[in-house]
Amino acid sequence: MRCGRSSDRVGQRGAGQFLVARAARRSMAVMSKTERSPDTPRETSALVGPLDWRRLVQWLADDGVISAAEAERTVARCSAAQSAQPPLQRLSVVGMVRESDGATLSLDALSEWLAGHLGLPFVRIDPLKVDVGRVAEAMSAQYAERHKVLPVQVGPAEVVVATSEPGLTDWVPEVERQTRRTVRLVVANPLDIKRYTGEFYALAKSVRAAVKAGGGPQASFEQLVELGRSNRTLDANDQGVVQVVDWLWQYAFDQRASDIHLEPRREQGVIRFRIDGVLHPVYQLPVTVLAAMTARIKLLGRMDVVEKRRPQDGRIKTKNPRGDEVEMRLSTLPTAFGEKMVMRIFDPDTTVKNLDALGFSAHDARRWEALVKRPHGIVLVTGPTGSGKTTTLYSTLKRLATEEVNVNTIEDPIEMIEPAFNQTQVQVHLDFDFAQGLRALMRQDPDILMVGEIRDLATADMAVQAALTGHLVFSTLHTNDAPSAIMRLMELGVAPYLINATVLGVLGQRLVRTLCPLCKVPDTEASRAALDEVIKPWQASGNYSPYKAVGCIDCRMTGFKGRMGLYELMVTTEAFKDKVNREPSMDALRRQAVTDGMRPLRVAGALKVAEGLTTLDEVLACTPPLH
């Protein structure tokens, strides 16, 4: 067994080890704040046997984490009452105050401190990084529960086991013999160990049950079809597949995923989550189980379960752990190795936000508000797919949709059901497209109309007609920036005078990742001059406090958490309209837009960098260069 001495940590950063290695780095970083390095040999701290709260309090005081007075107070309080709670939990509820910053010592902080004190790595268990199937094979659920440990990683030569009782190691030789691997101990929050022991073993059991019940894709698949036909209630207790699907959704919500991918490959089924725009592999499982999961999800999404050769769409409403309704849009696609399923998650919290939360600067929020309060005309939002256009439109429409106003949308597809709108979906196979839809909506006594996208002249013409007859029309265009929208409309064949008569303004937008607030640090090497250089001739005036990405368990070591919009808002003033003619110059349009108050995307990004919300690299990657 290798445990206890910090030198063991060196050389454990090979591939596949980073979960533990980075946690070790993290705990070292934290320890360095408390003066004493975990690398110092500590004969006095050798721990054999169960933890004891008196001893822990003594160590906390020795390490200078709490003051002598605080130690005395804690001992007095804990001695006064009997408690069956394990020592770390017991100490976490008395609310000891940390000497250095006055913060209350949480269970997490105590676990991390204990790890450092004993020279062991501290690990925050990340369910997405744990191969549940392999880990569950390392020991039985009963064994793990009895010893209050949880295997978190199984490598070719060692198995990493999380414990909250590092002094209890009598089980180690047995596990080493059984797994034919060396046991490496790491310390984790005892409540996390308890929670994930339950979840991991339940999940592993569900997958095993699904594999067994299936025997092949056909069997489990037929079974599910049968259940759907007979309308029998699915029993979550004996249905492995049902549990795996439930687990999948819970984790996706926990991890703030925007999309879930179920991908059949030649050998394995792969599950990936998209988080803040980046895909993360989550789990691999037998293709048969993946097929059964896809069938179950199709069933819930009221899709044709038998049809696997044609792409299908569907939607599901479910609840997240907080009890909020979450809407998911499903789509399937036949691929070489089976049916691929993608679920897009529309979290009600993230979908409709106020302008500030979306990332609007005060300057643009004011101008946007004024624009969308106009009684009629066309307001366009532009940007590539996945730049947050729909979120901006929904958030804006939501605030305009009062009892006195009829808001109608025609979308392809309806991304999010919003009770305040009348929403219609394009049905191409019925010849019901955007232009047809708009024509129909016009007979519905509308005030405000939203057309998913303008991509042909027929739709553009209808939008113009609607605006000319006194309606406010919102839509999107696929262009790189706001001024290009005018050119795009002309390319479609809309006459310049009609553009001038109807288009009120164009909002160009992008999404950039925001720095994780928990781990970002001031970027002392960044200079204001470098920032000004990329936005010449603009200058980032005002506060300048850039931060850089570090990475912690909370942000999956990416250094970023969540995304926000960057916006450029072009308002069509009289001077601007003068420049929209038969042969408009892109340059002239851009210059006029800027004169009228537009801050280009890259400049908007630079301001976010100066505020320390994102990084310059992130902005440069997401925004077009200045002209």
Ligand SMILES: [Zn+2]
């Ligand atoms: Zn972080």
